[in-house]
Amino acid sequence: MPETTPRGLTRLAFGGDYNPEQWPESVWHEDVRLMREAGVTMVSVGIFSWALLEPSPGVYDFGWLDRVIDLLHENGIRVDLGTPTVCPPVWFYREHPEALPVTADGVRHEFGSRAAICHSNADYRAAAAGITTQLAERYGDHPALTMWHVHNEYGVPVSACYCDSCAAHFRRWLETTYGTVGAVNEAWGTAFWGQRYASFEDINPPRTSPTVGNPGQALDYKRFADATMRENFCAERDILHRLSPGVPVTTNFMTALSQCDSVDYWAWGREVDLVTNDHYLITDGRRTHVNLAMAADLTRSVAGGAPWVLLEHSTSGVNWQPRNPAKAPGQMARNSLGHVARGSEGAMFFQWRQSRRGAEKFHSAMVPHGGTDTRVWREVVELGASLDSLSTIRGTRTEADVAVLWDWHSWWAQNLAWRPSEDHDPRERADAFYEALYDRHLTVDFAHPEADLAKYPLVVVPALYLMTEAAGNNLKEYVENGGTLVVSFFSGIVDEHDAVHEGAYPGALRDVLGLTVEEFSPLLPGESVRITGPDGSELGGDVWTEFVVPRGADTVWTYADGLTAGHPAVTRHRLGEGTAWYVSTRLGHEGLDALLGWAAEDARLAPRADLPRDVEVVRRSGETGSYLFAINHTGTDTKVPLDTPGTELLTGERAAGRLAVPAGAVRVVRLDG
Incomplete structure (x- = not known):
């Protein structure tokens, strides 16, 4: 069995993506000297180097990489070796132009960026297997090798292709998944608008059509695209396991970034030997450290609670946002150690030395353009010493207080066209609930809706439009056995095929919440409602309201105005040994804090008022x-x-x-x- 921790690494991982091919060989010795000064323990090498390693078909040049890896090994620095399959060389596309992905509008992308890949293309798969085999045979037992790094950030910037090869692959995937075309017709509800298919050969990807297409088909295509990328990862992983036994294989996730919402990391987490993640601050005016904590908690949860590795973040500013501010003094250390607190076995960066050319030349690095007489370098050296002093935490696990349910399939479904309100963003609700829990100083595990939740006194459902019957039963059992559940609006509405659950809303959650919803009543931009409590206190809501009918639940807060005036806004249902709360409007931070405060009392979670905000x-x-x-x-x-x-x-x-x-x-x- 492969290791699940970096092989031979006895300290926390500290270093970054190292791209020596961008620099004269004379710089490499200076790099290694500075790495030792900074306390670097591991670097990632070769991720974008296919064109240099295989300059023409079947012709390989490993001499430069041999010298780099040997130099690192001589200086006690471990190597996370990449398979460079995210960037095929130009000669490959010249011979196989059909491997370039096609958009839903029928436009084929061009060579000249990164990750321009049709993952269904047989020639790409063969070429990727070829370069991976060459690397594994040459370096599989190298003493510097600590783990394998397959590809790079799957799903960014392209996850789905809509070409004819993908169409044929999609049909095979559907036949494997459903067995018969009749089962596809049933799942997708093709009786609507006369979309019924007579054979699998009639089915194409959800390409651009005159108006909204079939949502079941669109949802399954997202699943297919994700599964196809995962097939390619597993193919490379299996080659590496065979030729380089005992060395863990990973690929870098981007769990909490909306740029990578096309990947089901619950499924991917089961395929890697070691979960790794990339995280970059989104500097849009929000408290960036809260999103950082959320990303770390989610990554740890994808890893099943086991230690993981932060494989990329930035020493200071990034290069790809409209505005890219520098990090404040000390923020690099806070960011890095924040990930470590929440389970990471180190802190790695993109990248070691700041590039002079290319699209990311203004992205910060461990060695900035200004060199070593800079604040960034001094903070890098200080951080290396700090991480060295924390080596004894390796293998320990972060302790969580509550669980938040999270499901990429539900997000895919809810973000399809023609939902009741485009202003209801499931990611916004997840962020808002997480921030409210963070401000109550509660550490969060994320969990799949069908996971075992028994150890958590409190479970929160910020937005789960899609919920299977099994997930609904899971939550009902959780509450009956003494758990406390908090559910936000527009959850439990459809099944795994985006079909509305039979009966009244909220479908899979009717019984556990003890209520039905007769009708959704989304609000227009700028509209808001007041909700009042039994003591006369008042909170505000916007975006969404509902006509809620209690069926055993108690009304706690009531709509004071709007179309839903007089109807319940927040309910509480005692079921078995536990309690289920429901909120049918979008509460702001004050309202969420109040709601979670009541739920925490039910869950017997002691308040932590002695800890300051932030x-x-x-x-x-x-x-x-x-x-x-x-x-x-x-x-x-x-x-x-x-x-x-x-x-x-x-x-x-x-x-x-x-x-x-x-x-x-x-x-x-x-x-x-």
Whole structure:
């Protein structure tokens, strides 16, 4: 069996994507010297190097890569070796132009960027297997090799192709999935608009049509595109397992970035030996550290709670947003250690040395254009020393308080055309609920709707439009056995084929919530409603309202105005040993905090009012002990209560009673006992 941790790495992973082919060979020795100065333990190599490794069909040049890997090994730096299959060479496209992907409008992409791949193309699959085999045979037992890095960021920027090869592959996938064309007709509801198919050969990808197409077909095509990319990953992985046994194989995920919402990471997490993730701050005015925490929690959850590795983030600004601000002093360390607190076994960057040419030349790096006499470099060296002092946390696991249900298939379905309101964004609700939990200082695990939830006192459903009958039964059993459930509007509406559950809304959740919804009543832009509680207190909602009819649930808050005035807005249903809450409008932060406060009381989760806002406290524990991370994202010095004394690992000082955490700083305490 392959390892599930980087082979031979005895410290936390620290380093970045290393692209020596962009530089004269004379620079390589300087690179390695600086890597040792910074405390680099691992670098990723060769991810975009296919054109250099195979300059013409079947002709290979490994000499430069041999020298790079040997140089790194001589200096004690481990290698995460990429298969460069994200960027086929120009000669490949010259011989196989049909491997370039086609849009739904019938436009074929051109060579000149990255990831321009039709994943159904047989010639691409053969070429990818060929270069992967060559690499595995040459480097599979190299002593520097710590893990294999297949491809790069699957699904970015292209996940689906709509060419004739994909059409034929889609038909085969449908036949394997459904067995008969009649079963496809039933699943997609093709009786509507006379879309019934007589044979699989009649079916094409959901290409551009005069108006909205079949939503069941569109949803299945997203599943097919995701499965096709995964087939290609597994093909490369299996070659590497065979030729390089014992070395873990991964590919870098992008779990919480909306740019990569085409990938079902629950499924991918089962195929990699080690989960790795890339994360970049979205600087749109929101609190970026909250999204960072969310990404780390989601990645850990995809890994099944096991340690994972942050394989890419930025030392400072990125290059691909409309505006790319630099990180503030100390923010690099907070970002890096925030991921470590939530389960990462290190902090890697894109990239080691900042490029002088190409599309990403203004993306920050560990060695910036300004060289070593820069703030970024000094912070890189300081971070390397900090990570070295935390080596004993390797193998420990982050402790979570609550679960949030998350399902990429539901998002795919809800984001199709012609839903009741385009203003209801499922990702916005997930972000909002997560932020409210974060501000209550609760650490989150994410979970698939059909997962075992018994260990969580509180489970939150921010937006799950698509919910299988099995998931609905799972939540009902969870509440009956004593759990506390919070569900937001427009959840449980359709099954796995985007067919509305039979009977009244909310379909799969009617019984557990103890209510029905007669009708949705989305609001127009700028409209809002007031909801009032039994004590006369008032909250506001927007975007969405519903005509809710209690069927055993108690009304807690009521609509005070609008079309739904007098109807329940927030309900609470006691079922078995537990409780299920439902909110039928979009609450702001104040309302979500109130709702989750009530639910937390039901779940017997003690309030953590002694922790300031934007000071996060997270625990990791395992065989080497228990560790408390305190990260101060504010500009004010603060103190964090310590139930158990211990040793602060970054300063070496003893800590007891209350832990001092300076403004913008991170403290990590190894607790006694």
